[in-house]
Amino acid sequence: MKTPPFFSISTVSTRQLYFRLLRYVAPYWQAFAVAILGMIVVAATEPVLPALMKPLLDGSFVQKDETLTRLVPLAIVGVFVIRGVASYFGDYCIHWVGNRVVMDLRNAMFDRLLTLPTRFFSDQASGVLISRLTYDAAQVTTASTQALTVVVKDSLAVVGLLGWLLYLNWKLTLLMLVVGPAIAGVIHVAAKRLRRASLGTQEAMGNMTQVVQEAIECHRVVKVFGGEAYEARRFHDTANRVRRFTMKHAAAAAATVPITQVLAAVILAGIVYIAAVQSNVGETTVGGFVSFVTAMAMLLAPIKRLTQVNEHIQRGLAAAQSVFHVLDQAPEPDGGTVVLQRARGEVEFQRVTFTYEGAARPALENVSLKVLPGETVALVGPSGSGKTTLVNLIPRFYHPQQGRILVDGEDIERLKLASLRANIALVSQEILLFNDTIAANIAYGANSRASREEIIAAAEAAHAMDFIRQLPDGLETLVGENGVKLSGGQRQRLAIARAILKNAPILILDEATSALDSESERHVQAALETLMKNRTTFVIAHRLSTIKKAHRIVVLDRGRIVETGTHETLLAAGGLYARLYRIQFGEMLEPSSA
Structure with missing residues (x-):
């Protein structure tokens, strides 16, 4: 290697x-x-x-x-x-x-x-x-x-x-x-x-x-x-x-x-x-x-x-x-001049194309999608279909080569980077915690001055206080390097508590419940439902059972949107989503049975 x-x-x-x-x-x-x-x-x-x-x-x-x-x-x-x-x-x-x-x-x-x-x-x-x-x-x-x-x-x-x-x-x-x-x-x-x-x-x-x-x-x-x-x-x-x-x-x-x-x-x-x-x-x-x-x-x-x-x-x-x-390395560009206050949460992709450096084909090609404030949109598709790339463009981790992304009707390239990211919270499969106390990991960054009551409220909403109270030092417990002293479900709930405390109007959930046991998933799902209320939410999930309640499901394949609809309508259509669902659950679903 x-x-x-x-x-x-x-x-x-x-x-x-x-x-x-x-x-x-x-x-x-x-x-x-x-x-x-x-x-x-x-x-x-x-x-x-x-x-x-x-x-x-x-x-x-x-x-x-x-x-x-x-x-x-x-x-x-x-x-x-x-x-x-x-x-x-x-x-x-x-x-x-x-x-x-x-x-x-x-x-x-x-x-x-x-x-x-x-x-x-x-x-x-x-x-x-x-x-x-x-x-x-x-x-x-x-x-x-x-x-x-x-x-x-x-x-x-x-x-x-x-x-x-x-x-x-x-x-x-x-x-x-x-x-x-x-x-x-x-x-x-x-x-x-x-x-x-x-x-x-x-x-x-x-x-x-x-x-x-x-x-x-x-x-x-x-x-x-x-x-x-x-x-x-x-x-x-x-x-x-x-x-x-x-x-x-x-x-x-x-x-x-x-x-x-x-x-x-x-x-x-x-x-x-x-x-x-x-x-x-x-x-x-x-x-x-x-x-x-x-x-x-x-x-x-x-x-x-x-x-x-x-x-x-x-x-x-x-x-x-x-x-x-x-x-001498150039910092990430921040040429925006518009300060975005608290966003309503409308996000729109207009004919967006993005290709990673050295890649043979685009990760996203001519993608157009409009998400309304408070809407939950699930992104589904085979590995490499462009789901994570799509959500990574919203906080400007990468920049599209073609097309535009709008938040509340404003091109995100015109927005001040700090103000854009202040309106976005992220919970991913790979939970990253710092070798600090539980309280410091929940109240991280811009939220570091949050009161004790606010931290506890966020932990309660994330179904995390139950296990936190059982720890010897409670909120002051050191989590170890990258949270090694906690289980996967506990780390996930801390990440959700962090997002709850931030209270951002746009939420990105990237495989937030994968690799969890049933008991942990139940707690995490309950915490996520609290977190998603009144927020524009993008959910990436391979476990299709976790996205049935989404307002809309967007199916991507090879960087393109191939299907859009609810869980029931997509099963009835018998397309890629139905095929992925059958593979995952081992069921032969007839369109009439959906």
Whole structure:
């Protein structure tokens, strides 16, 4: 089972990515400025230690200057105190900014996910999306702040140490700089491999998250159908892909440092030899030579970090590229300007045609249907006939390619999306509950401020209070992930109570009583009858016995309306509805007997 690719990620320049990423740092410029100031202080004091070596050795050991002997050790302590304070504030502020950036990116991604169209979630694996929100967003901080710490602090330290080295002995320093172009070439070659490996790692992590999520959510199916070995293979394969990409990343990163260090060591050996020769002819002092070697040795650590920082930058930029692709997804269109107050409930489909992307034929073709306020219309037909597609167009989960849908005579494309959906309640076969209390699941979203009395009234009307009172914490009982602590019938009644509390004039019931035992169905049917009163109701049901009381039954086949009428008239007509009824109940009905 393959997980579909998350996005086709286009090539984006490093400069574009980095400047876009830094825009998320900008709101915290004050803390960022403190961090930069701390880094500057630390970098500025870097050359002081090797600079103190010269007077310490030449003045104390060679010239026997007692003043220098006392002052230089005190200066060393003072330098390190200053460095410590500056380092603390610099590191703390940069981490504060980095975590703020990660939080802002996660909030922005989650806010965007809430506005994306239904089609987007149909095309993407949820585990991959979760990985982008959690793993990738966290990786961004390495490029936005932590890597910047190294670049600023260590670059300034390198400049300061080079300045001191040039002051001490410009000839040896120029010789040392020969290694610079070679190191730059190594970093450039490694950068491309690091970015590719990071992108591969992130995609593989998303796939692995998806496999884990499916195994957890479908654990009953896995156990009953003996899928443990299959799921284990899936996880091992995805985990191995993560390992391979991680090792490619590690190989590129690991090769960069030793190559750089070998180049630096060659130059260091040459410098030590030439400095020794200069010392023999009196061109340098002992203190000057020790100071030069100390500064050169101190130069190796920031250079090493600067060579490694490219690894972190590429990983962070690869993560940023993935994060920005989520943020760049277009939200579902809401170009409506008309605010729909409480609707009367008239819904009309005018020659509506809709085709899913990549489908060979339309899911709905030239469908026209007018439903009056308060009317209950049952949608019947074989699987794939277009029933669910039809009702999904009403709240604008999808948009028809042809035709119009009107609510109270107003084209729904002209309506504000929030006002349209405020007039619609949905109860489906797949009941979705949140891992929260029963009360919070009933009074969800716009109804979260409902009073206790209103919640209890809705639960009573949904025939749910009987079982709620028997629970240890009543309305405050946690239902578990997706209502796992409740039975199917109990979850269904909570969904009905949620719809009752919303009190919307248009109601969509999508297989609301399927897969229930007789006792649960009796309670749910009674609750649905209460819910459907004085509401325009669309009922999708495969169990035809549940829709006999509908005002009208609309039969669809291959995306077209083929029959319309009451239960009795459709049985008498002997068409598709009668055939479906006979198949379901095993009866041979004669038209005269209906």
